[in-house]
Amino acid sequence: MPSPIRRLVAGVATLRPDDPALVAALGLSSRLEAELHLVHVAAGFAASGTHEEVLREVAESVAPGAMRTGRVHCRVLTGLRVLLDRRGHSDRPSAMTAGCERHCVSRRPA
Numbered sequence: 001m002p003s004p005i006r007r008l009v010a011g012v013a014t015l016r017p018d019d020p021a022l023v024a025a026l027g028l029s030s031r032l033e034a035e036l037h038l039v040h041v042a043a044g045f046a047a048s049g050t051h052e053e054v055l056r057e058v059a060e061s062v063a064p065g066a067m068r069t070g071r072v073h074c075r076v077l078t079g080l081r082v083l084l085d086r087r088g089h090s091d092r093p094s095a096m097t098a099g100c101e102r103h104c105v106s107r108r109p110a
Helices: 020-032 048-062 079-086 095-101
Strands: 007-011 035-042 072-078
Touching: 007 020, 020 035, 020 048, 035 048, 048 072
Parallel strands: 007 035, 035 072
Antiparallel strands: none
């Protein structure tokens, strides 16, 4: 018998309720009762906390009650964090993994 899927990671392109990956990931996560990490890469250097709150609100509008399950986690990486992760830090996790595992570099380059 195959192992159940326990964790999903979905890249969300937009912070809008009609994002196809967002809708599909929330539906699949609900059906499988799997933990879901929603990851969005934001352009620029704005604080990701604001974008994370928007992503949580959008996820809740698409699937009411999803955020209260404790299985849906939202993470937004800024352009700076992605650049730092891709510049010579080969021993670090990829940008998507870094967002989910919170090992992302958050300082500006020298």
